Amino acid sequence: MTTVLKTEDLRKQFGQLTAVDDVSIEIDDDKITSIIGPNGAGKTTFYNLLTGVLEPTSGSIWLRSGEGDELADVTDAEPHEVAQAGLSRSYQITNIFEGLTVRENVRVARISHEGTRLDFRSRATGDESVEADVEELLELTGLTDIADTPCDTLSHGEKRTVEIALALAIEPNVFLMDEPTAGMNPTEVTEIVSLIRELDADLDATFVVTEHNMDVVTDISDRIVVLAEGSILADGAPEDVLTDERVTEAYLGSDSV
Amino acid sequence: MSATDTGGRVSRFGSAVAEGWTRERLGLLGAVALVLVAFAPPFQVYLFTDFLVVALFALGFNLLYGYTGLLSFGHGLFYAGGAYGIAIVLRDLGPVIADVVGAGISPLVTFVLGGVVGLALVVALAVPVGWLSVRLEEIYFALITLAFGMLGYSLIIQDPAGLTNGTDGVIVLLGTVDLGGFSLRIGGRRIYYAISAVTVVAAVYGVWRVVNSPFGTVCKAIRESPDRAAALGIDVSHHRWMTFIVSAAVVGIAGVLRAGLASVASPGLTHWSTSAIAVIATVIGGATYFYGPIVGAFIFLYIRWAISRFPALEAYWELFFGALLIAVVLFFKQGAVGGLLLLRDRLFGDGDADDAGSGGGGARDDGGQATAATDDGAESGDDNARADRGDNS
Numbered sequence: 001m002t003t004v005l006k007t008e009d010l011r012k013q014f015g016q017l018t019a020v021d022d023v024s025i026e027i028d029d030d031k032i033t034s035i036i037g038p039n040g041a042g043k044t045t046f047y048n049l050l051t052g053v054l055e056p057t058s059g060s061i062w063l064r065s066g067e068g069d070e071l072a073d074v075t076d077a078e079p080h081e082v083a084q085a086g087l088s089r090s091y092q093i094t095n096i097f098e099g100l101t102v103r104e105n106v107r108v109a110r111i112s113h114e115g116t117r118l119d120f121r122s123r124a125t126g127d128e129s130v131e132a133d134v135e136e137l138l139e140l141t142g143l144t145d146i147a148d149t150p151c152d153t154l155s156h157g158e159k160r161t162v163e164i165a166l167a168l169a170i171e172p173n174v175f176l177m178d179e180p181t182a183g184m185n186p187t188e189v190t191e192i193v194s195l196i197r198e199l200d201a202d203l204d205a206t207f208v209v210t211e212h213n214m215d216v217v218t219d220i221s222d223r224i225v226v227l228a229e230g231s232i233l234a235d236g237a238p239e240d241v242l243t244d245e246r247v248t249e250a251y252l253g254s255d256s257v
Numbered sequence: 258m259s260a261t262d263t264g265g266r267v268s269r270f271g272s273a274v275a276e277g278w279t280r281e282r283l284g285l286l287g288a289v290a291l292v293l294v295a296f297a298p299p300f301q302v303y304l305f306t307d308f309l310v311v312a313l314f315a316l317g318f319n320l321l322y323g324y325t326g327l328l329s330f331g332h333g334l335f336y337a338g339g340a341y342g343i344a345i346v347l348r349d350l351g352p353v354i355a356d357v358v359g360a361g362i363s364p365l366v367t368f369v370l371g372g373v374v375g376l377a378l379v380v381a382l383a384v385p386v387g388w389l390s391v392r393l394e395e396i397y398f399a400l401i402t403l404a405f406g407m408l409g410y411s412l413i414i415q416d417p418a419g420l421t422n423g424t425d426g427v428i429v430l431l432g433t434v435d436l437g438g439f440s441l442r443i444g445g446r447r448i449y450y451a452i453s454a455v456t457v458v459a460a461v462y463g464v465w466r467v468v469n470s471p472f473g474t475v476c477k478a479i480r481e482s483p484d485r486a487a488a489l490g491i492d493v494s495h496h497r498w499m500t501f502i503v504s505a506a507v508v509g510i511a512g513v514l515r516a517g518l519a520s521v522a523s524p525g526l527t528h529w530s531t532s533a534i535a536v537i538a539t540v541i542g543g544a545t546y547f548y549g550p551i552v553g554a555f556i557f558l559y560i561r562w563a564i565s566r567f568p569a570l571e572a573y574w575e576l577f578f579g580a581l582l583i584a585v586v587l588f589f590k591q592g593a594v595g596g597l598l599l600l601r602d603r604l605f606g607d608g609d610a611d612d613a614g615s616g617g618g619g620a621r622d623d624g625g626q627a628t629a630a631t632d633d634g635a636e637s638g639d640d641n642a643r644a645d646r647g648d649n650s
Contacts, residue, residue: 051488083490095488097481108478111471112490118499120472127471170489 002069004029004206005050005087005174010059012045012230019045021230022059027174029064029206032196034217036210037227038250043210044092046227047176051089052082063087064173083112088172088205092179094159096151102162103147106134109169133169140202141165141195157188161195168205175205181213193219218242226250291454299446303518306450308558309457310514311538315550316464317507318535323544324468325500326480327391328399330532331406334386335379335505337413337527339512342375343368344427344522345420351432364432364443372513379509380502387501391494394483402532409527426523429516444517453514460510461551467503468547476500508535537578541585543592552593 005027012020020042027033048054062071065085074082097105110130111117138144141161181189200207211217224241226234228250234241294305318332355363390401413421431444467473479486483493516522542553564574589596
């Protein structure tokens with residue numbers, strides 16, 4: 001077990017509002033961790049702090065970078081620096097390169113990972129090792145059949161899968177998924193859950209998931225962290241956390257038990 | 258029944274045409290056309306040279322707009338930078354160079370050196386201007402580039418360093434190469450056309466290589482979603498900055514050619530109304546297509562020329578372009594190239610997915626619809642519809 005991501009007293013204030021309130025957490029590489037909490041609990045703000053989109057008011061963020069066990073301080077890093085350091089994300093509202101084909105999407109991510117983005121003399125399609133990696137990723141995520149489809153014509157579930165392929169293409173140590181099943185129909189939910197399980201088993205990346213769908217949460221999580229009003233309310237194995245009275249109260253409202 | 262047969266013929270004819278229009282054959286056809294233009298009447302040679310220069314101007318601009326998603330309203334600055342660069346070298350260094358290399362070959366040496374200096378000046382301008390501008394997005398980017406363009410305009414007119422000759426601009430005298438029995442007037446219409454054609458073709462090929470490189474692929478990704486690109490580890494500001502410099506350099510080459518063609522480097526080149534020509538040509542032609550700005554420049558210059566033949570209308574040519582622009586924005590968002598591809602699909606589309614896919618951009622959607630129609634509808638009925646469209650168009 002190795003810590004891949006760590007925050008120390010991470011805090012974010014918007015004026016008087018404390019969106020993330022001194023959160024200290026350690027994410028281990030041998031578990032799928034779910035971060036749950038009611039709307040407004042600070043989940044997305046927390047993700048935006050981790051990925052460098054927002055600057056924390058105080059506290060620090062540490063990320064396992066590369067192969068070693070040492071953690072690098074990424075508190076003040078820009079989003080692209082955080083990504084290069086090994087943290088990848090998917091968004092609550094699918095964010096992919098809509099005007100490009102599925103293959104082109106993944107190719108962009110591989111170009112970024114290979115560090116060849118400033119090469120203006122070669123053909124983008126000319127690097128055989130990049131193309132081989134692209135094919136492998138498409139295979140892994142089951143996108144081979146629609147590889148040459150422009151993304152703006154894909155279904156919602158397919159776009160979600162493309163986003164997962166993109167995020168994995170940069171070979172992250174940690175993959176933050178922001179509500180991977182949002183807006184999906186039940187069949188798509190089943191498919192994406194089994195894909196996440198497969199990928200977690202196949203790859204080195206550590207998955208961290210925020211999710212509203214409690215069936216999905218109980219299904220895939222080894223550990224659940226509950227955020228409420230910006231701070232950690234409960235943290236532990238699913239069976240412990242989900243039976244915690246404070247959690248049901250905060251998360252579902254006291255009436256719905 | 259006869260209608261069905263017609264439909265079949267239209268389809269077969271269509272695919273035959275599609276097979277004939279390979280890249281190589283189109284290239285050959287283009288090369289032949291470029292050579293033939295050299296034998297046209299002098300004014301037509303001039304007009305076509307003008308088209309090539311504006312096409313390169315718009316193509317360079319579109320590297321930033323259509324490919325990276327940044328609308329610059331100040332690319333006239335780099336157009337002027339190239340023009341003034343070569344004009345000042347010709348004026349101030351011409352005599353010095355003649356002393357060094359001899360009067361006979363000096364005009365050619367000075368011309369080439371002026372081009373290199375013009376390009377270097379543009380890059381030197383684009384580095385700081387781009388660095389500051391790419392920090393902003395959308396309308397703010399458009400406004401700051403507009404401001405830089407107009408700053409250049411007032412500096413050229415005020416002429417604090419005594420280099421640009423104020424509102425009159427710098428006269429460009431290209432001179433005549435004279436090597437014993439062989440003499441060549443560089444500014445001669447046909448010679449200058451040849452120089453421009455070779456330069457523009459080489460530059461267009463260069464831009465084409467850039468947009469198809471890993472660099473260009475990342476540009477397109479940034480256009481589609483800067484956040485997503487950053488989340489994949491791409492330094493978006495830096496990439497935009499680099500694209501800005503490449504884009505400005507291409508425009509600078511067009512500016513160098515402009516100076517020789519117009520025989521003057523004038524302050525108007527960096528006025529916003531000149532920057533707008535690149536925007537208008539690109540929008541008319543279709544920003545999402547590589548050749549869009551080139552087609553747009555062709556339409557822009559030849560329609561302006563056609564209007565100028567009617568003195569009663571000439572004063573209103575801008576009004577006419579205003580109307581054309583409104584029509585394009587409202588009805589042909591993909592521009593002329595998008596419209597032509599749509600027309601091709603309507604005329605020759607036989608529901609072949611590969612063919613439709615190669616259209617790219619806006620044509621893609623219509624190709625998809627055509628395929629769906631073929632799959633769903635009864636075949637003969639579909640052929641009927643296609644034949645009708647073929648007859649009408």
